[in-house]
Amino acid sequence: MPTEIKAAVFRQVGEPLSVETVELDDLAPDEVRVSVVGSGLCHSDLHVIDGSLPVPHLPAILGHEVAGIVLEVGAHVQDINVGDHVVAGITTHCDSCPGCASGRTWLCEQRFAPGIRTDPLTKLRSGDTLIGGIGGMSGFAEQVILHRSAAVVIDPSMPLDRAALIGCAVVTGVGTVINAARVRPGDTCAVIGCGGVGLNVVQGAQLAGAGRIIAVDLSSPKLELATRFGATDIVNPADGDPIEAVMSLTGGRGVDYAFEAIGLKSTSEQALAMTKPGGGAYLIGVVSPGVDLEVPGLELVLDNKSLCGVRMGSSNMANDFPYFVELYQQGRLMLDELVSERITLAEVNDGYEKMQAGEQARSVVVFEPPTRS
DSSP: OOEEEEEEEBOSTTSOOEEEEEEEOOOOTTEEEEEEEEEEOOHHHHHHHHTSSOOSSSSBOOOOOEEEEEEEEOTTOOSOOTTOEEEEOSOOOOSOSHHHHTTOGGGOTTTTSGGGOSSSSOSEEETTEEEBOBTTBOOSBSEEEEEGGGEEEEOTTSOHHHHGGGGTHHHHHHHIIIIIIOOOTTOEEEEEOOSHHHHHHHHHHHHTTOSEEEEEOSOHHHHHHHHHTTOSEEEOGGGSOHHHHHHHHTTTSOEEEEEEOSOOHHHHHHHHHTEEEEEEEEEOSOOOTTOOOOOOHHHHHHTTOEEEEOSGGGOOHHHHHHHHHHHHHTTOSOOGGGEEEEEOGGGHHHHHHHHHTTOOSEEEEEOOOOOOO
């Protein structure tokens, strides 16, 4: 029988999310049902709300940065149990395509299929109206149903409101540094955009032992926060050309690695321009559909530069999520400082307004954990 739950529903571009009662369908054999405890607000969902990143179906329930407690498991699920604490990952995977077979589950051929189900929609409805999500995730709800590959079991002592951030901000930021760029001790890095993802690029670079980490942002409070996360230098483009500033800080050479965490044409092109010969620019921010980049082809070739897009930190989440939990527990990964505020589901629109204003790094919607019978 369907389960009634509260959720924040996105019905129309430019309109606030509305908290409604919706129905969650029964499990398939390879799925798990999770009681959501923490669900982070990500800038990608804000792009959906303002229409710059279209979704295939409306209405939809957004939210893809989720942690919670397993309430029920399908008949074919053997490695997840009721009561397990899990972090959800948007890189749902099939385990059988060439990408999965090579260990690159983030490139699964079915990664855009919601929960790898034949039904193109999530298992949510409002009356007779089907409700969609993003990549099988609908985290602004009291409960979610996930494909088994999208739920990673973690240490139950890990606070779930912070664990939620691992599912997107941390895996995207830290993961890109250690998995895609493979930053080494002494390397120089520039990070353009110091929101939730950018701050994790900064601390990922620090974890990797980067010798110089240059944070670039128009927000002075975010730049100040970036220094707490490990930035050695800050650049505010309001004070002048950020490319010239980065070049000046690196003796005119440029950085080994530049990371763009905003998703704009201008800053993506700046990232490549900031790199030294032999360096690489890594684009993490979601660029709007139809936006093309212009790069100097001759410079790209003669200077042996690379330009690389990165999805979800090029991370195999089954391995990386528990590793990030360990880093937090050891005091080496900053998550407490990343959470600007904890809010209720009813306050989700206020949280996005603050994000749009650039006032904070991350808000987390917190739900009450399920009670044990």
